[in-house]
Amino acid sequence: MSRADREAAARRVLERRPPPVPPELHGDAVRLGARLLRRRRAALRLLWLVLLAGSVAFTVWALTVRPWVEPPSETTPPLTGWWLPGD
Template structure:
C-alpha cells in the first residue's frame, strides 16, 4: 500500500481552496513599482558609468603628469671615470 505523499496532499489542498479576489488596482500598482525600479536601476547605472569615467580620466591625468613609465633620476651623480 502506498503512503500518502505530503507534497501531493498540499497541492490538492491548494487547488481545492477558494480563489481569493485580487485588488482592482493591482496592475496599476505593479506598473508604478516597475517604473520606479527601472528608474532607480538606470540612475545607478548612470552613476557607475560617470564614476568609472571620472576614475579613468583621473588615472590618465596622473599618468601624464607623473610619467610612471620613465626611469627615476639617479640619487647620486655619476662618477667621472678617471
C-alpha cells in the first residue's frame, strides 16, 4: 500500500458519518465523571489529613525528645571542688 493509498483510506474513514451515540451514554458519562471527581477529592483530603497528622506528630515528638540538645556526658565527672586557675 503506497502513501497515496493510505491517505485516501484515511480520508474515507474521516469523511464517514460518525455512528449515532446512544442517548443514555451522556448520563452514564456524567455520573461516572462525578464519581471519579468525588473519589479524587476524597483521596486528596485524606492525603492532606495524613500529612497534617504526620507533621503534628513530628512536632510533638521533637518538642518532647528535643533531638537537637546534646545529651549530658556520662564519662567525665563534673569538675566541682577542684582548684581551677583564675578562681
